[in-house]
Amino acid sequence: MTPFAPVQGARRIVIKIGSSLVTDEGRGVDAKAIADWCRQLSELAEQGVEALIVSSGAIAEGMKRLGWRERPKEVHALQAAAAVGQMGLAQIYETSLRELGRASAQVLLTHADLSDRERYLNARSTLLTLLQHRVLPVINENDTVVNDEIKFGDNDTLGALVTNLIEADALVILTDQRGLYSADPRKNPEAQLIQFARAGDPALAQMAGGAGSSIGRGGMLTKVLAAERAARSGAATVIAYGREPDVLLRLARGEAIGTALQADLPKRAARKQWMADHLQLRGRVTVDEGAQRALRSEGRSLLPVGVREVSGEFHRGDVIAVLDAQGNECARGLANYAAAEVRLLAGRGSQEIEALLGYVAEPELIHRDNLVLSAV
């Protein structure tokens, strides 16, 4: 396959840091290694790259703090360890980033949060707002309320879901191996590093086999599947060894490190496809000519001021159609407000939203990033 560099030129990236890497096989969280990734991300931020970290390590750090040598079998004990360890994990990231003059934020998410449309939009808006304010989000699974992911030890999927959520250009999965090999290198010394492949190629899952080390549990399979998922929003993935010197800076310079997995669809087309495949139409709004022009010719968001009529009973996060005065569909997108609210907001300026509803979710009814124009 032709070489390509997924991180070079990327404006927004998600970095997933695996348990086995961040905890150095059970010795608690490695603060020095974290400081080094933070230094690299801070340098990338200088170059205008927005980054989000998805970091594991809470369970391992919790086990160390509680003096547990063996990974407990009971899921609730693992959940308790994660709650203890998350304090340390957040503290280490916060300290490292603050020393570099960067603000950070802790975000704990579950897969269910991202499959609920309203929570999906809320999580997306919060993360995008953090990025706008140049804050670096440090994300982990909310292990207190879910346990499937703990059983499988898989933050790779969360990394991919976050990549989809904020439409990152690339997902970088840092782990304890140099990338994906043709077989598990711990078991097969002859295994070859795969440098370039297409995300979603079924041969990759074959190579990835089962779960990995004793601390991390997901193994390579969850990484290969995460790359496939990330590709659905048009993001390419790199799987690389996290202790490779300056790994993030070198990837951003276009150096070929680890395994690069290419997405078939470009970002915009992928988003369109996602809306078409995943979401049912819940309602319609008819807009005036000005709004129609703003959407079509100027690529703008839909504001409540351009709305004339509302039909259907939709909620925040549902997909609605935008119709022109003749009733032709001109776009589809995710509504920031429920139908009952839009009836109050129709024809009114965004500065009036707070007075009319008592709160402001967003100034737009549909943000342009959540809007897909219909073919004419």
Ligand SMILES: Nc1ncnc2c1ncn2[C@@H]1O[C@H](COP(=O)(O)OP(=O)(O)O)[C@@H](O)[C@H]1O
């Ligand atoms: N084909 C493969 N190539 C590389 N590593 C593999 C492969 N198949 C299985 N593995 C195992 O996956 C492990 C990494 O997964 P895991 O321990 O879950 O990492 P993390 O904690 O970073 O998510 C490696 O240490 C390796 O033993």
Ligand SMILES: N[C@@H](CCC(=O)OP(=O)(O)O)C(=O)O
């Ligand atoms: N959320 C948990 C761990 C999840 C996990 O182990 O994930 P992974 O890094 O994919 O092996 C933690 O912080 O310990």
